Amino acid sequence: xxxxxxxxxxxxxxxxxxxxxxxxxxxxxxxxxxxxxxxxxxxxxxxxxxxxxxxxxxxxxxxxxxxxxxxxxxxxxxxxxxxxxxxxxxxxxxxxxxxxxxxxxxxxxxxxxxxxxxxxxxxxxxxxxxxxxxxxxxxxxxxxxxxxxxxxxxxxxxxxxxxxxxxxxxxxxxxxxxxxxxxxxxxxxxxxxxxxxxxxxxxxxxxxxxxxxxxxxxxxxxxxxxxxxxxxxxxxxxxxxxxxxxxxxxxxxxxxxxxxxxxxxxxxxxxxxxxxxxxxxxxxxxxxxxxxxxxxxxxxxxxxxxxxxxxxxxxxxxxxxxxxxxxxxxxxxxxxxxxxxxxxxxxxxxxxxxxxxxxxxxxxxxxxxxxxxxxxxxxxxxxxxxxxxxxxxxxxxxxxxxxxxxxxxxxxxxxxxxxxxxxxxxxxxxxxxxxxxxxxxxxxxxxxxxxxxxxxxxxxxxxxxxxxxxxxxxxxxxxxxxxxxxxxxxx
Numbered sequence: 459x460x461x462x463x464x465x466x467x468x469x470x471x472x473x474x475x476x477x478x479x480x481x482x483x484x485x486x487x488x489x490x491x492x493x494x495x496x497x498x499x500x501x502x503x504x505x506x507x508x509x510x511x512x513x514x515x516x517x518x519x520x521x522x523x524x525x526x527x528x529x530x531x532x533x534x535x536x537x538x539x540x541x542x543x544x545x546x547x548x549x550x551x552x553x554x555x556x557x558x559x560x561x562x563x564x565x566x567x568x569x570x571x572x573x574x575x576x577x578x579x580x581x582x583x584x585x586x587x588x589x590x591x592x593x594x595x596x597x598x599x600x601x602x603x604x605x606x607x608x609x610x611x612x613x614x615x616x617x618x619x620x621x622x623x624x625x626x627x628x629x630x631x632x633x634x635x636x637x638x639x640x641x642x643x644x645x646x647x648x649x650x651x652x653x654x655x656x657x658x659x660x661x662x663x664x665x666x667x668x669x670x671x672x673x674x675x676x677x678x679x680x681x682x683x684x685x686x687x688x689x690x691x692x693x694x695x696x697x698x699x700x701x702x703x704x705x706x707x708x709x710x711x712x713x714x715x716x717x718x719x720x721x722x723x724x725x726x727x728x729x730x731x732x733x734x735x736x737x738x739x740x741x742x743x744x745x746x747x748x749x750x751x752x753x754x755x756x757x758x759x760x761x762x763x764x765x766x767x768x769x770x771x772x773x774x775x776x777x778x779x780x781x782x783x784x785x786x787x788x789x790x791x792x793x794x795x796x797x798x799x800x801x802x803x804x805x806x807x808x809x810x811x812x813x814x815x816x817x818x819x820x821x822x823x824x825x826x827x828x829x830x831x832x833x834x835x836x837x838x839x840x841x842x843x844x845x846x847x848x849x850x851x852x853x854x855x856x857x858x859x860x861x862x863x864x865x866x867x868x869x870x871x872x873x874x875x876x877x878x879x880x881x882x883x884x885x886x887x888x889x890x891x892x893x894x895x896x897x898x899x900x901x902x903x904x905x906x907x908x909x910x911x912x913x914x915x916x917x918x919x920x921x922x923x924x925x926x927x928x929x930x931x932x933x934x935x936x937x938x939x940x941x942x943x944x945x946x947x948x949x
Contacts, residue, residue, distance in 0.1 A: 508601065508826045509799070510686070510752040512694045512739065513594075513818060515564065516732055517557060517610060517641075517702040520762025520770060521792045522777025523729055531773050532726045533712060536737030537756060540798040544754075545807040545843065550795030551814045552760045555784050555858050558584070558638050560759040560815070561612050561697070565593040565627070567819030567834035570857040571940035575613060579638055580861045585944070586614035588621035594819040595628030597828040598693045606631035606681045609674045609697035610641040618653030625652055629695070633677045635670075641699045644670055644706060669708070671728070674698045675735045679742055686748035691826070698735065701728035703766035721767040740798075753799040753825060753843075757815060761790040764866040771866075780918045781870035784863060786856050786881040786890055787918050789870070803843055811842065812883060814854055853884040853933075855940035859896060874906075882933045882940070886913040887926075889933035898941070902934055909933070 521527060524534045526541035553563030554570050562568075562575035566587060570576050575585045587593070595605045607629040614622030616636045624632035633651050635641040645666040648657045658668045678696050685692040700707075705724035712730065713723045736756060743749040762775035763783045770782050776789030783790055795813065797803055816836035823830045824838045842848035863875025871879070871892075878893040891907045893900055909923035909930050923930050 507751070508603075508691050509802075510692050510694075510748060511598070511603075511822045511825065512696060512752060512754045513564075513822070514736055514754070514756040515561070515609075515695070515697045516756075516758040517697070517699045518760060518763040518783055519701060519729065519732070519758035519794065520773075520775035520777065520782070521779060521789065521794055522774050523701075523762060524794050526796070527794050528777055529773065531716075532729045534729060534733040536733045536740065537796065540736070540740070540754065540756065541796045543800065543805045544796055544798035544803045545809060547795035547797070547813050548808060548810045549812045550757060550793055551812065551854060551856075552758060552791050552793045553815055554856060555760050555786055555790040556860055557610075557702075557759045558612050559857075561610075562587055562591075564759070564815045564818055565595075566591050567594070567816050567831065567836035569814065569816055569835045569855050569940065571855050572835060572942055574944070576857055576944055577859050578861065584613065584638060586622035587627060588614075589626075591627070592831055593627045594822050595624075595693060595695065597628070597819070597823045597830075598691075598826050599628045599630070601826045601828045602690055603826065604631075604685050604688075604690050604692040605629045605695075606678075606693070607634065607695045607697065608632075608677045608681065609634045609695075610699045611636050611697070612638045612641060616640065616650070616655070618650075623653070631681065634674060634697070635699070642702070642704075644699070644704065646670060649673065671698045671700050671731055671735070675731075675738065678735065678739060682739060682742050682746070682748075686743055686746040686752075691751075693822070694739075696735075696739070698732060700732050701725050701763075703763055703768060705766050705768050707731060718772065719767060719769070722769060722772050725768045726773070750801045753797070753802065753822075755795070755797055755818060757795040758793040761785070761793065764864050778917060782864075782866045784858065784860055784867040784875060785870045786858050786879050787870055788888075788912070788916065790867070791856060791881075797839075797843055799843070804845055807845075809842060811848060812851065812854060813839065813848075814851070817848075853882055853936045853940075855937065856881040857898075857941075859898070880937050882936050883912070884933060884936065886911050887929055887933065888912050888918070889923075889930060889937070890918075891934070891937070907934070 523529050525538040552560045554560040556578045558578045559570050559576045562573045574587050607624045611624050636650050648655050705721045707724045707727035710723045710727045713726045761783045762770040764770050779789035781787030781789035817839050820830045820836045820838040824840050837849050839848045858879040868875045874892045878896055878898045880891050882889045888910045891905045894904050907923050908921040910918045
């Protein structure tokens with residue numbers, strides 16, 4: 459039903475989950491920064507100003523690439539500070555092992571068996587979100603939020619006034635790359651500002667010299683400068699393309715003398731660039747007195763890459779987990795997730811709840827008092843952020859069909875990186891299965907199936923499928939239940 463019914467119709471009928479007039483007691487407590495029982499009254503709820511929301515999505519940042527997640531070579535003091543002052547998720551998941559489907563699922567709350575975008579583009583037109591999809595920005599715009607997307611969008615044609623453009627999907631301001639492939643160029647000759655493609659100046663030598671993440675840093679601060687402390691709440695979706703390849707950050711302060719390759723130095727510098735950008739946003743919020751009115755979420759679209767001669771093993775980028783970007787083993791999909799909200803989230807808190815980024819949409823919608831679509835796969839985290847619990851998912855589902863494979867991803871997949879792969883997690887059990895090629899519809903008997911117990915074997919070293927055929931059969935059935943045939947891509 460997910461793929462064939464307009465998601466806007468669900469939004470229109472979704473008042474059942476949360477009325478526009480208020481929220482649950484847990485939501486009110488987070489929004490107000492208090493758990494006072496008096497906030498349960500309707501009048502108290504109605505008087506609470508909804509919090510500002512910042513969602514930061516890094517590009518190819520691995521589970522182990524922040525100091526707060528065990529990193530020892532790359533310095534990330536500002537993000538580590540946020541983890542110490544907020545909540546650290548130890549089992550958060552990207553919705554896909556590559557960027558386009560992961561970003562689609564983040565924005566729409568639908569996992570990769572239901573979402574409009576399920577793969578990175580092969581040759582030909584790219585799948586995109588459109589008028590049948592509802593993003594968290596659209597939901598918050600309905601509540602009067604000022605909204606901006608800065609950085610990598612990653613869908614659709616490079617054209618203005620079309621359904622997949624950020625301006626059409628709830629973001630009143632956009633600055634960055636529209637299409638997926640364009641974001642691979644750190645020194646582009648132009649970036650999009652809303653409906654206009656704006657040329658970037660060349661440097662003194664006549665060469666392209668503008669480093670796009672620096673521009674994204676400036677644009678994010680400009681948006682916050684204009685809206686932090688204002689009358690209207692705001693949503694900033696900050697999606698820089700660091701630390702994606704190519705790893706050519708020219709300023710490698712702190713890493714220039716390390717005995718590493720230039721690619722590894724550049725990669726480390728790009729992670730630190732992300733850290734500094736988020737730190738500058740936090741400093742501005744504090745200067746404006748808006749930090750206690752803001753909820754900040756920081757995560758990544760998938761596991762660490764090994765492209766452009768970057769060696770993820772040098773940094774233990776996957777945090778000791780198996781696999782990297784493009785793999786459906788834990789290293790390819792488990793990501794850092796930090797939630798920060800001074801006075802609202804208990805400092806130093808931590809959760810091991812299995813938490814996919816599809817949970818972001820219902821969470822920010824509920825915090826904003828917005829309507830929560832009834833058909834999504836995400837589950838709100840508002841209770842968890844307020845010191846309570848969040849309903850666990852019945853299961854989690856991932857799909858991988860990618861046009862590329864790299865040396866490290868192929869090694870983790872035992873050479874099966876160009877085959878369709880699915881994964882299902884239920885409780886501690888995780889199924890990973892490979893089709894013989896790119897056809898997902900082949901009979902189950904032709905798939906190669908693996909089973910892991912993540913409680914006893916988080917590194918997925920010991921396949922126990924042969925010992926637990928009933929569990930395998932149950933998780934395979936869930937994989938079938940999770941999949942709805944996608945709509946054909948229109949040229």
